[in-house]
Amino acid sequence: MIVVATTDFEVYHGVVNELRDRGTTFTTVEPDEELPEQATVVVTGADHTDDFADVTTIVADPDDPRRAVDQALAAVRGDSGRTVIGVDPGQRPGIAILAGETIVAAFQVPLGDAVDVIQREAAEAPSPVVRIGDGSRLESAKLVNELDTVTVELVDETGTTPYLGTGTRGMGDVLAAVNIARLEGEVVNAREIEPTEGEIQVIKDRSREQSEHNRAIDEVLARRVAAGELTVDEALLEHRNGGNSSSSESGETDHSGES
Template sequence: MRNGDRLTDVIVVATADFELYHEAVRELRERGLRITTMEPAEIGPNGGGLPAETTVVIATADDRVDLGARGEVSFVAADPSDPRAAIDEALATLRGDEGRTVVEIDPGPQPGIAVLVDDVVIAAFQVPLPEVSAVVAEEVADAADPLVRVGDGDRLKGTRIIADLEDVGGRDGALTVELVDETGTTPYLGRGARGASDLLAAVNVARIEGERVERREIDPTEGEIRRIQDESRRRSNGELTVGEPLARRVAAGELTVEEAVAVKRGDGESDR
């Protein structure tokens, strides 16, 4: 961004594609950014007609926008089927130095995920545990030296998440994972905010330095073993309970509860 203040910059949305136009305008306005909309034909040769403060122009290749010698203006060639990618690219251009991407995960019942760049929240998700690694992979795919911080509030879910992140990497193949003490990060929720605690905790944890980890090895307590066994009964509709050896593999992140139930049923291995 120029002069360190994104409010001095203007993003021009100049596309004839209906869906791209409305999605880009809606999301950019929600983020409080200055935008201008133009018809592609209103932009003359060499970017003639653009506002003087223009930093980014979002359009498709078919819109045939000519920026010519306007080297201070970046062109984002949007894919109409993926407006989000164009918006993210425009925001990265405003940031200028492509600040570090930090992803925080609060491993609650429905893990909350916050994605920050230069301490600005650019995306947030709340998804089932098995989907966490896929969301992280998509968010860091084009990031240089991304950092993932996992809260330590739920040891079992956190261990599973860290194990699932082993094969996830950023643009350069490097993914740093930190385990963060999330004590005190869950905020008080006032009226109308119920259900947002995991997301807000994720944002708070993203700003806390943690301990770098590659794998998390825990010695599960008797209570944690019982929780896994109770969950196995629930997932199998009361048909079976996994033994302690399988429960320990779940606690270590080697298996999900569903996989442990399948093993117990004899789908490939004995209960060991």
Template sequence: MIVVATDDFALYHAAVAALRDRGATFTTLEPGAALPERAEAVISAPHDRVSYRDEPVAHVTTTADDARAGVEEALGGLREGDGRVVVGVDPGDQPGIAVVSGDTVVAAFHVPLADAVPTVRAEVADEPDALVRVGDGDRLRSARIVNALDDVAVELVDESGTTPTLGRGAAGKGMADVLAAVNIARMEGEAVETRDVEPTPGEIQRIKNESRDASGGDLTIGDDLARQVALGEVTLADAVAEQRAGGDGNGEPDDEE
């Protein structure tokens, strides 16, 4: 856990905003107050004149202008102290992503599928020993993520039972996906380099139906383009544009279902 301990109003708000953007676990205290047992890093301003040298925590001093850099330094200290960074991914249309170091969740994300791989890459960029664990539940989307991480250690995890039941007040957008990603990060999987998945007829048809919705009902992409979308070779929007421009010749006429 990261602790923000400062009387600097601007730093307080900048650091809290940066920590929330990163999905990091944190709390706030008055400078010099006793730290909670779970504290592992403290962020304060230089003029706060507090010291936690006698505490087993990393102490980062920064300013409001450099708050994001200070947060990154604090998160980096957590990772160095706890060992290997493991990134869990719960695949889907908007994957949940959790960055775990030891027993600490240091960052969490809920992003569109197109942003999943760049997000994971950013989290492991400075971690040569990082491991990415991807849930196997969504065949096509998990395959797209696994295959795009060809230079990263990846495990495919049986994600059965990883999505928790959310109680009252906990049903925020993406929370279940993020918590599933945390569980996936903590489960051993099978080391893989690629995942070969051939789209089923049902999956092809689903994408064709989605293309018709995406085009406003004007057209439906053909089987070849739908297969390329399923495999992540083209986006649905690009496939619709290609079909509209002439495409692969397999599209259905406007008046057909």
């Protein structure tokens, strides 16, 4: 059982609300009271770090109660609570955090923010693993190559996107990430992808859509975007500053759909 024992009101309020939101069984005691016999984990504040020698103690940050609750739940589950982070790659990857079979958090963020989110969630977990779907080749390669501080597995994501019924619009990527997290993959340290002509054209088209003047970046910049060296916005900035030359950089606006 999880026990909350602290005199820090902010810690108490944040942790208790988080536990209630998760439907978790817990109890609260004063720090100087005897713990219940079934207590296995104590969540407390920085003022009582060393007061509970016989049980696992989690010290909660009042600004981040979710992290303390994640740690407490993982401790209660023991070895079955290993943290697995599933990622459905794309321009806005779905990210699911699992402790054992339990989903403890989910996110969908722009590709440029995904690595920070994944590293943050993995930072305090014992032996975490990140499982990334092998679809969206360019985006998955970017994530694999930038996640160099955690074990990464590349997963065959065939069939991981579920059917979405009424009222579930926008949930597909996150649910796919959950399914990806539950599949074992091949451990990888890097993923080298040579972009196809079609993938390069998609990047050019995306740059045209984001450009203020309806102009696409050239192939050199598009390949740098494909390699993860630049975002589309950064490539457009280089394009405007004359970093590369191409027909699309002339003074004429190109409406043809081709660069």
